[in-house]
Amino acid sequence: xxxxxxxxxxxxxxxxxxxxxxxxxxxxxxxxxxxxxxxxxxxxxxxxxxxxxxxxxxxxxxxxxxxxxxxxxxxxxxxxxxxxxxxxxxxxxxxxxxxxxxxxxxxxxxxxxxxxxxxxxxxxxxxxxxxxxxxxxxxxxxxxxxxxxxxxxxxxxxxxxxxxxxxxxxxxxxxxxxxxxxxxxxxx
Numbered sequence: 667x668x669x670x671x672x673x674x675x676x677x678x679x680x681x682x683x684x685x686x687x688x689x690x691x692x693x694x695x696x697x698x699x700x701x702x703x704x705x706x707x708x709x710x711x712x713x714x715x716x717x718x719x720x721x722x723x724x725x726x727x728x729x730x731x732x733x734x735x736x737x738x739x740x741x742x743x744x745x746x747x748x749x750x751x752x753x754x755x756x757x758x759x760x761x762x763x764x765x766x767x768x769x770x771x772x773x774x775x776x777x778x779x780x781x782x783x784x785x786x787x788x789x790x791x792x793x794x795x796x797x798x799x800x801x802x803x804x805x806x807x808x809x810x811x812x813x814x815x816x817x818x819x820x821x822x823x824x825x826x827x828x829x830x831x832x833x834x835x836x837x838x839x840x841x842x843x844x845x846x847x848x849x850x851x852x853x854x
Contacts, residue, residue: 752845757838764817764834767796777821777832778807785823790815 763769770793778785784806787797794811807821818833 749842749846753838753842756841756845757834760838760841761817761834764819764832764837765792767793770817770819771796771800773832774819774821777819777830781821781823783823784808785821786810787819787821788812788815789819790817793819 764773770789774787774789774793774797778787786808788810789797789812791811791813794809797809816834818831818835818837820829820831820833822829
């Protein structure tokens, strides 16, 4: 019986040792898998973090560029609005000055002062009346009334081949063109 008892103990001990070895192997494999999973998870988390930081930096860069472009566009829009306003004011004031008979007559005299020969001055009815009152300043120029002519006048010489326009649009446009560089410098 002792032999049987010893044999049972030996079988039991070998079974326990075998079970412990199997358990140790299972635990080692599980630990290795857990370590691999943890390494992979950390690597993925690090990559996700790096990707998120890069995306955030890219977004910040795009946002800065968008703000820079918006600021530039705003400056361009304001500059354009100021130029447009200046041009409207110039046109209005030029029309006002050219509508004044005395001022317009002086401008006609200055415009034709250096010209010789015959020519014609085309203008609206009000300026034509003002010029007719002072024909001595016109020399050999005739006045042609044009109902569609706004403020200002045009001078034709050499049989109409050479024409100089002194309309409100032309004068205001020239003034605006000459003022643009100074205005641009002020707006910067």
